[in-house]
Amino acid sequence: MTGPAPKSAPRPHRRPKKDPARMVAFTALRAVDERDAYANLILPSLLRKAEKNEGFERRDAAFATELVYGTLRMRGSYDAIIGACIDRPLSKVDPNVLDVLSLGAHQLLGTRIPPHAAVSATVELARVVLGDGRAKFVNAVMRKISTQDLDTWLEQVAPPYEEDAEDHLAVLYSHPRWVVAALWDSLGVWQPQHCGRTAVSELLAADNERPAVTLVARPGRSTAAELRDSLPAEESEAGRWSPYAVRLVEGGDPAVVPAVAENRAGVQDEGSQLVAAALAAAPVEGRDELWLDGCAGPGGKAALLAALAAQRGAALVASESQPHRAALVAKALHGNPGPYAVITADGLRPAWRPGSFDRVLVDVPCSGLGALRRRPESRWRRRPEDVANFGPLQRGLLESAIDATRPGGVVGYATCSPHLAETRVVVQDVLRGRSDLEYVDARPLLPGVPDLGEGPDVQLWPHLHGTDAMYLALLRKKS
Ligand SMILES: C[S@@+](CC[C@H](N)C(=O)[O-])C[C@H]1O[C@@H](n2cnc3c(N)ncnc32)[C@H](O)[C@@H]1O
Structure with a gap:
C-alpha cells in the first residue's frame, strides 16, 4: 500500500551571494539620493575601501563606476520604464527598492550583460539589501523589463514627439523637461541653422556620453608632445582645439604621466x-x-x-x-x-x-x-x-x-x-x-x-x- 506522497522537503535557505561591485554601486546611489552626495566624490572613497577590504581590482572598480554613472545619467528614462512595469506611482516605491531596480534596469538596457545574469545579479542584490520578500517584487519587475530592449521601451513610454516634443526628448535622453527646454532655447539662439530635432537630440545624447579625460600641458612647464610621449601610443590622441590638450583614450591613466604627478600638467576639459x-x-x-x-x-x-x-x-x-x-x-x-x-x-x-x-x-x-x-x-x-x-x-x-x-x-x-x-x-x-x-x-x-x-x-x-x-x-x- 502506498501512503500519501511525502511533502516535498522545504528548500534549504541559501544565503544570498554578495557581489562587491554591485554593493558599492548601490551604496553610492543611496548616498547620492539620501545625503545629496556627489557621485564623483563619494565613489572614489567607496572604491578605496572596497579595494582594501574586498580585494577589489581595477576591473571591479571600472564596473562599479559604470553602474553608478550610467544609472544616474539614464535615471529619467529608467524611471519611466520601471513606472510602466509596476501598478503604483514611483513616488510610492521605497527609494531603496527603486535604486535596486534602476541599477538592474541599467544592466538590462544599458550594458552588454546577458539578461539572465542582469536579472539574477539584481535579485541577489535585492536579497542582500532588501530581504527575500522585496526581492520577489524586484524579480517580477526585472523579468518584465527584460522582455524588451531600450529603444522598444522608450518608444512605448515616451509621449509622441508630435504631441509633446520636449517631454518626448526628456524621456528618450533622460533629462528633466525644463533642462531640455533651456538647452533647446539656447541652441536656437547660438545655432539657428542647426537647432531642430536632430541637433537637440545630438546635444542631449552627448550629455549622456562619458567625456574623455583630457590633460593640459601647462605651457613653459610641459608640452602636449611630452605628455603623449609618456603614454603608450594607443592611449592618447592630440587635443582637438587646444594646443595644450592631450585626450586620453579609453584606459589611459593620468596618474602614470610624470608631468601630472609633478603638477606641470593637469586634467582639464x-x-x-x-x-x-x-x-x-x-x-x-x-x-x-x-x-x-x-x-x-x-x-x-x-x-x-x-x-x-x-x-x-x-x-x-x-x-x-x-x-x-x-x-x-x-x-x-x-x-x-x-x-x-x-x-x-x-x-x-x-x-x-x-x-x-x-x-x-x-x-x-x-x-x-x-x-x-x-x-x-x-x-x-x-x-x-x-x-x-x-x-x-x-x-x-x-x-x-x-x-x-x-x-x-x-x-x-x-x-x-x-x-x-x-x-x-x-x-x-x-x-x-x-x-x-x-x-x-x-x-x-x-x-x-x-x-x-x-x-x-x-x-x-x-x-x-x-x-x-x-x-x-x-x-x-x-x-
Ligand atoms: C565655476 S567655479 C570656478 C572654476 C575655476 N575657474 C576653475 O577653472 O577651476 C566658481 C568658483 O567661484 C567661487 N565663488 C562663489 N562665490 C564667490 C564670491 N562671492 N567671490 C569669489 N568666489 C566665489 C566658488 O566657490 C567656486 O569655486
Missing part, C-alpha cells in the same frame, strides 16, 4: 583650456603685468593662466571665496615658474583697489548645465529657480571684475552653462548699465574652432566641440 587661453590672447592696450582670476577654485583655469602669465613675465592673483577651494587653487598653482598669489576673498567685496589688473577672469558659479556629462546626478538635483538665484551673484561678480580692470584691460566672463539667463543675458544686463565697456570678438581668439555662433561672445557645445558647454564673453574697458 578642453573648453576650460580654450577659455583661459582666449583671455590670455585678447589684446590689451599698454601694460600687461598683473592678471586676476576672481573665482579661481578649484584652480584649473588659474593654473593655465598662471603658466601663460609666467611666460610673459606677468603675475597672477587667484582669488576664491571658499577657504577649502582656495587650498585647492594653491595646490594647482604649486611650482608655477612665475609670480602668483592665492587669496581667500569675496569677489563682491574686493581685496584690491579698482583698476588694478590688466586681465581679469570671472568664471562664475552657475547651474553647471554645461557639465552634465561629468556630474551625472546634477541634472536631477538642479531646479529652474537655481538659475534665477545665481543671477544677482553672477551680475555682481562681473561688475566687480570690471571695476578691478584698468582702462584698456580686458575682462572675461565665463560660465560652465549654456543657459541664456546665465550667459549672454547677464553680460547684456551689465553692459546696459555701464558706458565704459566694449565687446572684444572672442571668436578669433579660439583659432580653428568652428560653430562658435555670430559673436562677439562664444558658446561651446558637447555635441559640436566635444567639450563642456562653456560660455565666454570678452569685454574691454575703454581707455
Whole structure:
C-alpha cells in the first residue's frame, strides 16, 4: 500500500551571494539620493575601501563606476520604464527598492550583460539589501523589463514627439523637461541653422556620453608632445582645439604621466583650456603685468593662466571665496615658474583697489548645465529657480571684475552653462548699465574652432566641440 506522497522537503535557505561591485554601486546611489552626495566624490572613497577590504581590482572598480554613472545619467528614462512595469506611482516605491531596480534596469538596457545574469545579479542584490520578500517584487519587475530592449521601451513610454516634443526628448535622453527646454532655447539662439530635432537630440545624447579625460600641458612647464610621449601610443590622441590638450583614450591613466604627478600638467576639459587661453590672447592696450582670476577654485583655469602669465613675465592673483577651494587653487598653482598669489576673498567685496589688473577672469558659479556629462546626478538635483538665484551673484561678480580692470584691460566672463539667463543675458544686463565697456570678438581668439555662433561672445557645445558647454564673453574697458 502506498501512503500519501511525502511533502516535498522545504528548500534549504541559501544565503544570498554578495557581489562587491554591485554593493558599492548601490551604496553610492543611496548616498547620492539620501545625503545629496556627489557621485564623483563619494565613489572614489567607496572604491578605496572596497579595494582594501574586498580585494577589489581595477576591473571591479571600472564596473562599479559604470553602474553608478550610467544609472544616474539614464535615471529619467529608467524611471519611466520601471513606472510602466509596476501598478503604483514611483513616488510610492521605497527609494531603496527603486535604486535596486534602476541599477538592474541599467544592466538590462544599458550594458552588454546577458539578461539572465542582469536579472539574477539584481535579485541577489535585492536579497542582500532588501530581504527575500522585496526581492520577489524586484524579480517580477526585472523579468518584465527584460522582455524588451531600450529603444522598444522608450518608444512605448515616451509621449509622441508630435504631441509633446520636449517631454518626448526628456524621456528618450533622460533629462528633466525644463533642462531640455533651456538647452533647446539656447541652441536656437547660438545655432539657428542647426537647432531642430536632430541637433537637440545630438546635444542631449552627448550629455549622456562619458567625456574623455583630457590633460593640459601647462605651457613653459610641459608640452602636449611630452605628455603623449609618456603614454603608450594607443592611449592618447592630440587635443582637438587646444594646443595644450592631450585626450586620453579609453584606459589611459593620468596618474602614470610624470608631468601630472609633478603638477606641470593637469586634467582639464578642453573648453576650460580654450577659455583661459582666449583671455590670455585678447589684446590689451599698454601694460600687461598683473592678471586676476576672481573665482579661481578649484584652480584649473588659474593654473593655465598662471603658466601663460609666467611666460610673459606677468603675475597672477587667484582669488576664491571658499577657504577649502582656495587650498585647492594653491595646490594647482604649486611650482608655477612665475609670480602668483592665492587669496581667500569675496569677489563682491574686493581685496584690491579698482583698476588694478590688466586681465581679469570671472568664471562664475552657475547651474553647471554645461557639465552634465561629468556630474551625472546634477541634472536631477538642479531646479529652474537655481538659475534665477545665481543671477544677482553672477551680475555682481562681473561688475566687480570690471571695476578691478584698468582702462584698456580686458575682462572675461565665463560660465560652465549654456543657459541664456546665465550667459549672454547677464553680460547684456551689465553692459546696459555701464558706458565704459566694449565687446572684444572672442571668436578669433579660439583659432580653428568652428560653430562658435555670430559673436562677439562664444558658446561651446558637447555635441559640436566635444567639450563642456562653456560660455565666454570678452569685454574691454575703454581707455
Ligand atoms: C565655476 S567655479 C570656478 C572654476 C575655476 N575657474 C576653475 O577653472 O577651476 C566658481 C568658483 O567661484 C567661487 N565663488 C562663489 N562665490 C564667490 C564670491 N562671492 N567671490 C569669489 N568666489 C566665489 C566658488 O566657490 C567656486 O569655486
